[in-house]
Amino acid sequence: MNIQEAKFQYLLRLGDSSLIIGHRLSEWCGHGPILEEDIALINIALDFVGNATSLLAYAGQTEGKGRDEDALAYLRDEREFRNLLITEQPNGDFASTMARQFLFDTYMFFLYEELKNSKDETVAAIAVKSHKEITYHLRHATEWMLRLGDGTTESHERLQSGLNDLWMFTSEMFDMDEVDAMLIKEGFAPDLNKVKTAWEKRVKEVIAEATLQIPTSTFKQKGSKEGKHTEYLGFLLAEMQYVHREYPGAKW
Amino acid sequence: MEDTQWPVWEVFVQGNPGIPHKHVGNVHAPDAEMAIQNARDVYTRRSEGISIWVVPSNAISASSPEDQGAFFEPSNDKPYRHPTFYKIPDGVKYL
Numbered sequence: 110m111n112i113q114e115a116k117f118q119y120l121l122r123l124g125d126s127s128l129i130i131g132h133r134l135s136e137w138c139g140h141g142p143i144l145e146e147d148i149a150l151i152n153i154a155l156d157f158v159g160n161a162t163s164l165l166a167y168a169g170q171t172e173g174k175g176r177d178e179d180a181l182a183y184l185r186d187e188r189e190f191r192n193l194l195i196t197e198q199p200n201g202d203f204a205s206t207m208a209r210q211f212l213f214d215t216y217m218f219f220l221y222e223e224l225k226n227s228k229d230e231t232v233a234a235i236a237v238k239s240h241k242e243i244t245y246h247l248r249h250a251t252e253w254m255l256r257l258g259d260g261t262t263e264s265h266e267r268l269q270s271g272l273n274d275l276w277m278f279t280s281e282m283f284d285m286d287e288v289d290a291m292l293i294k295e296g297f298a299p300d301l302n303k304v305k306t307a308w309e310k311r312v313k314e315v316i317a318e319a320t321l322q323i324p325t326s327t328f329k330q331k332g333s334k335e336g337k338h339t340e341y342l343g344f345l346l347a348e349m350q351y352v353h354r355e356y357p358g359a360k361w
Numbered sequence: 362m363e364d365t366q367w368p369v370w371e372v373f374v375q376g377n378p379g380i381p382h383k384h385v386g387n388v389h390a391p392d393a394e395m396a397i398q399n400a401r402d403v404y405t406r407r408s409e410g411i412s413i414w415v416v417p418s419n420a421i422s423a424s425s426p427e428d429q430g431a432f433f434e435p436s437n438d439k440p441y442r443h444p445t446f447y448k449i450p451d452g453v454k455y456l
Contacts, residue, residue, distance in 0.1 A: 143367070145388050145399035152402050249398060256391065 115291045116229075117172045118191065119298055121181070122288075122334070124164030125192035128182055129342070130213060131157030132349050133200060142203055149249060153210075156242040163235045183353035187343050188336040195278035197342040204257050204264060205271030211250040212275060212312065216282050218247045219307040223299030232297065251315055258319025269321050276324035281331035282308075288334075369418040370396035372403075374410035382414050390415075 110118075134154035141147025165178035176184075195213055200206045221243055224236035257264040283305040285293075292298035316323055332338065352359060367389040373382035385404050390396035396415040405413065424432060440446045 143389055145390065145403055149399065149402040152406065245401075252394060252398065256395075 110287060110291070112291060112295065113171060113173070115288045116297065117168055118288045119292055120164050120168035120171060120232075121191040122193075124161045124168055124178075124181070125190050126196045126213075126217075127157045127164065128161035129190070129192040129345065130196035130210075131155070131161060132345060133196065133198075134206075134210075136200055137206070150206075153246050153249065156239075156246065160235070160239045160242070163238075167231050167235070179353065183350045187338055187346060190336060190338065190342060190346070191333060192338075192342075193278070193282055193333050194330060194339055195275060195282070197339060197345055198275060198278065199341055201271060201274075202267055204267035205274070207250055207253040207257060208268055208271030209275055210246065211254050211315070212272075212279055213282075214243060214247040214250045215308050215311050215315075216279075216304065218243050219304045219311075220299070220301075223304060227298065228296035254315050254319045254321075258316075258321045265320065268319070272316070272321060273324045273326065276326055277328045277330045280329040281333060284331060284334065286334055367391045370400070370415040371418050371421060372396075372400040373414040373416070374400075374404055375412040375414075376410050378411065382412065385409075387418060388415075 131154045134150055134157065137147065137150040137154075139147065141150055161182070162178050165181045169176040169178060169181055193213070195209060198209055200209075218240075221236045221240045225233055225240060227233045227236065254268065257268040259265070283301045285301050289298055289301065293300055313323060330339075368391070369387050370390055370393070371387050372385050374385045375382045388396055388399040388403055390399050393415060397413055400413050400415055404410075436442060
């Protein structure tokens, strides 16, 4: 693998994670528990899709085969996607969505804090812009963690069960392979061990404050770096890509 | 029927430094912190402001419509309370 291929892979990982979690959140549109929360969820979804647009556009340039962000988003199949498994997990109930957002937003918050220092100017610029948005996303998810966790018996149980179900997808967020090794050396990407330490600390603090328990399961599910996904991604892509594939280049 | 909605908060947004916060509408929220977040999402998505205040709606005391006559109409026949009532002499500068 050469450095250009490594950068392309890395940008896909970042961009795909944002695109897929953004699409998942957009499924809440019109289904939010109240109007204000519906708007909040969709604002956040839009931030993710905007971030994905920048990253996938840059990925396409880096690849140099003439694919733009739309081609990458709409014309790749499941096994070509590099999003983290946690981002494709179904919304479940509101508590479960908030658990997923909290675990992922915390990761993204610390990852993008590091990416701001990337030696690649485009990555650094995208990270600076996105970090402001992520700061709000994390705040939003954290406030809900505290209120649902330390709320009623039912909200507590639902949130705990959401955390328990998603826990096995968190460890792959910090896995590093050849791509990471090459790009860390280049100053393009950060060492994820640093992100992991910060993530674990913050997640433990919030879970404790929300009167919840750190899940005890030690099973780890991984595969996204090789394009091996859970059964949910295919259905998501079918819905997300349908219009573009049916009407290529459609505009409105 | 019991009202199952969260309490209502009135939202005030300051557009620029130094100018007053202006009432822009209201949001439902379980508490003040969430009211600020909801207000941010509903009212400041397009760079409308730099500061948000939220106030529980039930903390606002308002004049009632019946008071309209007694409160406001007496000023209708007192045009001399407006600066435009007065003619400015020709010689006056800086007014």
